[in-house]
Amino acid sequence: MPEFSSHKIELIIECFTAKNGAEGKKMGKALIIGCGGVASVTIHKCCQNSEVFSEICIASRTIEKCDALKEKLGGGKTKITTAKVDADNTGELINLINSVRPDAVVHLALPYQDLAIMEACLATRTHYIDTANYEPRDEAKFEYKLQWAYREKFKAAGITALLGCGFDPGVTGVFSAHALKHQFDEINFIDILDCNGGDHGYPFATNFNPEINIREVTAKGSYWENGGWVETEPMEIKRRYDFDGVGEKDMYLLHHEELESLAKNIPGIKRIRFFMTFGQSYLTHLKCLQNVGMTSITPIDFEGRQIIPIQFLKAVLPDPASLGPRTVGKTNIGCIFRGVKDGREKKYYVYNVCDHQDCYREVGSQAISYTTGVPAMIGAMLVINGKWRKPGVYNVEEFDPDPFMEALNIWGLPWTECFDPALVE
Numbered sequence: 373m374p375e376f377s378s379h380k381i382e383l384i385i386e387c388f389t390a391k392n393g394a395e396g397k398k399m400g401k402a403l404i405i406g407c408g409g410v411a412s413v414t415i416h417k418c419c420q421n422s423e424v425f426s427e428i429c430i431a432s433r434t435i436e437k438c439d440a441l442k443e444k445l446g447g448g449k450t451k452i453t454t455a456k457v458d459a460d461n462t463g464e465l466i467n468l469i470n471s472v473r474p475d476a477v478v479h480l481a482l483p484y485q486d487l488a489i490m491e492a493c494l495a496t497r498t499h500y501i502d503t504a505n506y507e508p509r510d511e512a513k514f515e516y517k518l519q520w521a522y523r524e525k526f527k528a529a530g531i532t533a534l535l536g537c538g539f540d541p542g543v544t545g546v547f548s549a550h551a552l553k554h555q556f557d558e559i560n561f562i563d564i565l566d567c568n569g570g571d572h573g574y575p576f577a578t579n580f581n582p583e584i585n586i587r588e589v590t591a592k593g594s595y596w597e598n599g600g601w602v603e604t605e606p607m608e609i610k611r612r613y614d615f616d617g618v619g620e621k622d623m624y625l626l627h628h629e630e631l632e633s634l635a636k637n638i639p640g641i642k643r644i645r646f647f648m649t650f651g652q653s654y655l656t657h658l659k660c661l662q663n664v665g666m667t668s669i670t671p672i673d674f675e676g677r678q679i680i681p682i683q684f685l686k687a688v689l690p691d692p693a694s695l696g697p698r699t700v701g702k703t704n705i706g707c708i709f710r711g712v713k714d715g716r717e718k719k720y721y722v723y724n725v726c727d728h729q730d731c732y733r734e735v736g737s738q739a740i741s742y743t744t745g746v747p748a749m750i751g752a753m754l755v756i757n758g759k760w761r762k763p764g765v766y767n768v769e770e771f772d773p774d775p776f777m778e779a780l781n782i783w784g785l786p787w788t789e790c791f792d793p794a795l796v797e
């Protein structure tokens with residue numbers, strides 16, 4: 373990751389806006405909903421990018437967190453306001469959007485709120501960006517179906533919904549669109565590899581919202597093959613891979629959001645899999661917590677009131693936003709593609725390596741929040757400046773990848789290409 377002295381930031385912004393002409397200079401106002409680990413990074417990045425984000429409003433359930441960030445980052449070129457909002461309440465959201473009048477709403481709260489916020493965007497004709505697909509609270513299941521169902525309504529309202537604009541999903545979709553545009557005539561196989569080689573020193577902690585993270589990794593795995601889903605038991609499929617910048621790690625096949633959209637949007641695809649690395653301590657703790665019922669989402673009676681075990685567990689685990697100062701090591705997230713170019717078989721690997729401590733020095737967060745928060749800012753920028761604006765509901769791979777790939781290099785997530793990668797068996 374490049375070093376971000378303020379002088380260098382000003383220089384790269386100048387280059388970026390010069391290259392992108394008047395359109396790149398369009399200024400705008402974003403309403404950012406949520407003020408946790410990911411939102412904090414996006415907000416830092418919006419403030420670095422005041423050429424586009426002349427104003428932001430930070431709105432969340434706990435307004436004190438929004439005010440603390442305003443206190444830290446206010447006084448720069450980006451004007452910051454704050455508000456309290458319950459993002460489960462569409463009426464409250466509509467009132468907030470009507471009073472802020474943003475160009476786009478960037479939803480960085482939790483996946484439970486996707487539909488309420490999309491409804492509010494529809495009612496106020498405001499562009500929408502998120503990083504995670506809708507999940508009902510009472511069922512650990514995520515799919516795009518309910519968000520895609522808004523496509524015609526968003527089209528008719530003339531507004532854009534950009535879904536899943538973090539790293540994975542997000543950059544992994546942009547990498548796929550980039551590979552298809554510049555490297556292949558047809559892509560047949562994609563393996564998405566998400567490696568976190570970081571160490572926060574705790575025996576057990578999650579790098580993003582614990583409730584969402586544990587629901588994801590305790591679910592059954594699945595991958596897309598020959599036009600259908602193949603389901604696996606949780607953590608059933610294990611592989612080992614030697615990651616650039618990190619070294620050898622065990623990784624496990626999971627179901628992941630972008631498999632669903634890429635299976636639909638990459639023509640000629642035969643198989644897509646997603647692997648994530650986990651250390652032994654994490655897996656042992658998780659197994660034990662599962663065995664004693666602490667990861668359950670079914671409410672139980674406790675001292676005369678109903679509690680949900682996984683929400684109680686979240687309350688006792690370290691806040692992911694607090695892991696920044698103690699996390700050392702690197703992440704490496706990318707995609708290995710196999711397909712055909714000019715009649716010949718070809719392989720191609722594109723990935724980003726991100727250093728936890730570099731992120732902490734720059735924005736006070738660890739690399740998981742950083743690698744999600746930066747793409748969210750880039751997606752919002754491209755919607756606001758019009759480069760990624762088309763009425764309807766879309767996943768990132770449905771847009772031109774070039775301005776996004778360029779912005780990744782500028783805003784702290786440079787990518788590396790490899791034309792002869794080791795393949796995953």
Ligand code: NDP
Pocket residue numbers: 405406407408409410411431432433434437457458459460480481482483485503504536537538539540541542579580581582584692693740743744
């Ligand atoms: P955090 O738990 O750190 O932050 C969530 C924020 O949302 C908190 O500020 C919380 O408020 C706020 N919030 C929750 N419920 C409401 C509500 N009803 N109304 C208003 N605000 C609410 O989560 P992260 O920052 O780690 O994750 C944010 C999102 O990013 C999640 O959806 C996650 O799934 C997604 N993500 C996506 C990734 C990707 O690569 N695509 C990777 C990692 C995360 P409070 O402060 O009061 O708790």
